[in-house]
Amino acid sequence: MFEVAAFTYTLLAGFILSSAGRNRREQRPHHPTLKLFGIVMMAMSFTLAALLVALAAYMAVTR
Numbered sequence: 001m002f003e004v005a006a007f008t009y010t011l012l013a014g015f016i017l018s019s020a021g022r023n024r025r026e027q028r029p030h031h032p033t034l035k036l037f038g039i040v041m042m043a044m045s046f047t048l049a050a051l052l053v054a055l056a057a058y059m060a061v062t063r
Helices: 002-025 030-062
Strands: none
Touching: 002 030
């Protein structure tokens, strides 16, 4: 199950980053949906990082 989630996340992140890069290169404004998904992916990444840090700290304290 983790592999499917990681693959989906990677696929979405790659699509968002390549679309944003192409828009910047062609000097076109980003579509609002692209901005929304970019913000959602950034929030998901930050949340996952914070949870993993909290888990690591918890495991270090309880050992």
